[in-house]
Amino acid sequence: MQRIGVFVCHCGTNIAATVDVKAVAEALSHEPGVVISQDYQYMCSESGQNLVKDAIKEHKLSGVVICSCSPRMHENTFRKAAASAGLNPYLVEIANIREQCSWIHKDIATATDKAIILGKAAVAKVHLNAPLTAGESPVVKRALVIGGGIAGIQTALDIADAGFDVDIVEKKPTIGGKMAQIDKTFPTLDCSACILTPKMVEASQNEHITIHSYSEVSDVKGFIGNFTVTIKKKARYVDEVKCTGCGACMEKCPMKKVPNEFNEGLNNRTAIYIPFAQAVPKVAAIDPNYCLMLKNGKCGVCSKVCTAGAIDYKQQDKFIEQKYGAIVVATGYNVINLDKYDEFAYNQCPDVVTSLELERLMNAAGPNGGTLLRPSDKTHPHTIVFVQCVGSRCDDEKGKPYCSKICCMYTAKHAMLIREKYPDTEVYVFYIDVRTPGKNFDEFYRRAVEQYNVHYIKGMVGKVTPKADGKIDVQASDLLANEQLHINADMVVLAAAIEPDKSARPLATMLTTQMDTNDFFTEAHPKLRPVESATAGIFLSGACQGPKDIPETVAQASAAAAKAIGLLVKNSITCNPCVAHSDELLCNGCSSCEKVCPYGAITYQDKEFRMPDRTTAIRRVASVNPAVCQGCGACTVACPSGAMDLNGFSNSQIMAEVDAICK
Amino acid sequence: MQVNNNFEPVIVAFCCNWCSYAGADLSGTNRLNYPTNVKIIRVPCSCRVNPMFILRAFQKGADGVIICGCHPGDCHYTSGNYYTRRRITLLYSMLDFLGIERNRTRLEWVSAAEGAKFAATMQQFTEDVRKLGPNRRLEDLRCRKQ
Amino acid sequence: MNKNLKEQVLRSSGVNVLKCMRCGKCSGTCPSYDEMEYHPHQFVYMVEKGDIETLMKSDSIYKCLTCFACVERCPRGVEPAKVVEAVRLATVRQQGNNHLSPVQIPDMLDDDLPQQAIVTAFRKYAK
Numbered sequence: 001m002q003r004i005g006v007f008v009c010h011c012g013t014n015i016a017a018t019v020d021v022k023a024v025a026e027a028l029s030h031e032p033g034v035v036i037s038q039d040y041q042y043m044c045s046e047s048g049q050n051l052v053k054d055a056i057k058e059h060k061l062s063g064v065v066i067c068s069c070s071p072r073m074h075e076n077t078f079r080k081a082a083a084s085a086g087l088n089p090y091l092v093e094i095a096n097i098r099e100q101c102s103w104i105h106k107d108i109a110t111a112t113d114k115a116i117i118l119g120k121a122a123v124a125k126v127h128l129n130a131p132l133t134a135g136e137s138p139v140v141k142r143a144l145v146i147g148g149g150i151a152g153i154q155t156a157l158d159i160a161d162a163g164f165d166v167d168i169v170e171k172k173p174t175i176g177g178k179m180a181q182i183d184k185t186f187p188t189l190d191c192s193a194c195i196l197t198p199k200m201v202e203a204s205q206n207e208h209i210t211i212h213s214y215s216e217v218s219d220v221k222g223f224i225g226n227f228t229v230t231i232k233k234k235a236r237y238v239d240e241v242k243c244t245g246c247g248a249c250m251e252k253c254p255m256k257k258v259p260n261e262f263n264e265g266l267n268n269r270t271a272i273y274i275p276f277a278q279a280v281p282k283v284a285a286i287d288p289n290y291c292l293m294l295k296n297g298k299c300g301v302c303s304k305v306c307t308a309g310a311i312d313y314k315q316q317d318k319f320i321e322q323k324y325g326a327i328v329v330a331t332g333y334n335v336i337n338l339d340k341y342d343e344f345a346y347n348q349c350p351d352v353v354t355s356l357e358l359e360r361l362m363n364a365a366g367p368n369g370g371t372l373l374r375p376s377d378k379t380h381p382h383t384i385v386f387v388q389c390v391g392s393r394c395d396d397e398k399g400k401p402y403c404s405k406i407c408c409m410y411t412a413k414h415a416m417l418i419r420e421k422y423p424d425t426e427v428y429v430f431y432i433d434v435r436t437p438g439k440n441f442d443e444f445y446r447r448a449v450e451q452y453n454v455h456y457i458k459g460m461v462g463k464v465t466p467k468a469d470g471k472i473d474v475q476a477s478d479l480l481a482n483e484q485l486h487i488n489a490d491m492v493v494l495a496a497a498i499e500p501d502k503s504a505r506p507l508a509t510m511l512t513t514q515m516d517t518n519d520f521f522t523e524a525h526p527k528l529r530p531v532e533s534a535t536a537g538i539f540l541s542g543a544c545q546g547p548k549d550i551p552e553t554v555a556q557a558s559a560a561a562a563k564a565i566g567l568l569v570k571n572s573i574t575c576n577p578c579v580a581h582s583d584e585l586l587c588n589g590c591s592s593c594e595k596v597c598p599y600g601a602i603t604y605q606d607k608e609f610r611m612p613d614r615t616t617a618i619r620r621v622a623s624v625n626p627a628v629c630q631g632c633g634a635c636t637v638a639c640p641s642g643a644m645d646l647n648g649f650s651n652s653q654i655m656a657e658v659d660a661i662c663k
Numbered sequence: 664m665q666v667n668n669n670f671e672p673v674i675v676a677f678c679c680n681w682c683s684y685a686g687a688d689l690s691g692t693n694r695l696n697y698p699t700n701v702k703i704i705r706v707p708c709s710c711r712v713n714p715m716f717i718l719r720a721f722q723k724g725a726d727g728v729i730i731c732g733c734h735p736g737d738c739h740y741t742s743g744n745y746y747t748r749r750r751i752t753l754l755y756s757m758l759d760f761l762g763i764e765r766n767r768t769r770l771e772w773v774s775a776a777e778g779a780k781f782a783a784t785m786q787q788f789t790e791d792v793r794k795l796g797p798n799r800r801l802e803d804l805r806c807r808k809q
Numbered sequence: 810m811n812k813n814l815k816e817q818v819l820r821s822s823g824v825n826v827l828k829c830m831r832c833g834k835c836s837g838t839c840p841s842y843d844e845m846e847y848h849p850h851q852f853v854y855m856v857e858k859g860d861i862e863t864l865m866k867s868d869s870i871y872k873c874l875t876c877f878a879c880v881e882r883c884p885r886g887v888e889p890a891k892v893v894e895a896v897r898l899a900t901v902r903q904q905g906n907n908h909l910s911p912v913q914i915p916d917m918l919d920d921d922l923p924q925q926a927i928v929t930a931f932r933k934y935a936k
Contacts, residue, residue, distance in 0.1 A: 459833040462838025632708040637710060
């Protein structure tokens, strides 16, 4: 027989003013199994909790019902109180008679009636509550960082600093990401490579960090604290250990007409290549799409010149499996494809470039050695037009609906740098709004206008037309002057929108994390949990979560690292015990539950059963991994045989509540 | 048809813990009134609501059942509310078959920030059920209140 | 501000002028910009303000070529050319306010006259 204690809270006058708490306690005392029913001024206060603890001991209670505020507020408080008095915390139920009764109703009689019914429902439910024990699951003390840009590097360094092993998986042959391609950073104008490359070296030399470059994540299994990840190490046809990065192969490779991705295709590289001088790891890779040896079997020059004997044309993709406790996603961003924007003539004219291309054109390690020249005829541009919001803030299928956030600032930077270096150049910036929220950001933009005399024009470029004489006609509106302008430009720079990397979507599916419609990873809470994904054990770092500049990316990277470290320091994690479980005797192995489970928590196992006729049979039955199950209950409804049930919200418990309310 | 003005419908509301239950709490915090007829049952996700629970409620004398979940795309469990949407659609055809008015069952999306929407929805639903009158079709007479 | 007129223009154009983010790309792309007193972005803004009579009196409504460059390039999908067309239509519909009253129609009926012509005339010449 159950021995249930009911405690009705006054909450000062919050409840007592509209609900007759004495009447509620009195009515509930007649419910079956109720041995004690009391009311008290503030149940959540220490003396209120002591009331519960004493009653548990004194009356040997097997269940507790607290009629008070929302369980979202104090469920944990009372669970802890019960636990300290020796009662299983999951034998406590809360009847919400404040938020869902006293605060919304005015009439005392009807509000009291409702409070009694809510109390009865909770009593009916607590009758069926089972003691639950939160399981524990061990934590593998190793983290995986997916993406080796500044976000991934910073996260890895921070985690390694705390003494945990970290693996970085980077799909390109070198880490560094977009920041390695950038010339200068705003608003301080310090050299990007000068601050990034030391960090890249630090990452490569850190004993806790393993860098898997030219690799991709191909499979993720498991759950928080215990992920099993398969990493595909793509064949680079060069032995990573033997290669010294001397570059002799690059000098001799006869295939010299490969567009150089690092310079955004503005010049060419060889088929065997090291992306850039400061690459980490400084190991060559052979591009199989261009290598004559790999394509036609005729060449082999690189293997002849390689004194280290590192070239291996027969190398295959390699798969390695590794266990991790935490995963940090840092897949970053890319510039959108501008093919659909005919009006800007990006595909028709080499002198119309994106901002990232301009970044390379101005970089000392870029195709022109740092001298700004037009890509078409290598002459000096004298009039440069910048176009903002190309593809950002678009409500059509061509662009992105969001603001890319970084363009206003880098355009101001470009304009300023050009005016500084080439004062004879006229620079026009067409803007819709100049968005400069950030420390020293607006001052920076004002400096571009006031000190460097960059012409900021409110309006948008409508049409860019390359002309026969090599000039470019830019037709645009000047909204403040209310006129249409034609600028005879030498170069046009498009501030193209940024989008999440294409690899992010399949990765999100593997990780069972959520994404928004723009393919940015969704954080667990937009305000209060900005670096965690909704899936436990998976953290977000950098622009994969939304457009960000470098300082924000680094801040988020360190925050994600802190969260990951917080997980890795634990030896085990407590699981939510309100998870699904299947009654193996009822389960008919139909797989309905497996299909609806959003977390892949349900697997099927062949188990031996003793049958009623004393034979043994092997049956396929569902089994739920309690560490993965989040307790949504989708499987319980999908199950046709009623084998699946959810702890804490079982079929019988909810039915009992329904009955109590309808009675 | 006569409308009994004294008729007070019994309404069962299933609210998902993450959005709608929080929305209901918010309407309380904001002191937004809705009828006492509505009694809320907390479930982890709207997809925990077995259509059987709804039929059970009607059998036990409920006059209306409302299921509230997170907005599409906002489900705490990624996709639970999509399952709910499909299940309720199927349930409607079964209710049609049984001769229970469709309007006695409703599926609504209420986010944790929509306290006002929650109160307004409950008010509207109670009025709608009140107009429909008592549920007699599936009520088990053995369960009838004395 | 004429509320009815604004309502009419919004309805006949089917355009949501509130989607405009005032970038001015429509005017930047307009081939007859210099011919116009009011430019595509102004059409959108003035319709939003309800200042439609000014637009109706202006020659700008006839200078628009309806080339749809602005519609094609608007990043927000506002379709300024449709707004211009709607203002033009509002002007056409109001010519000779109530020049034609429904009472006159029976006399005008004639077996050879297509029904559609009467409807069109009615639309054009009656308020």
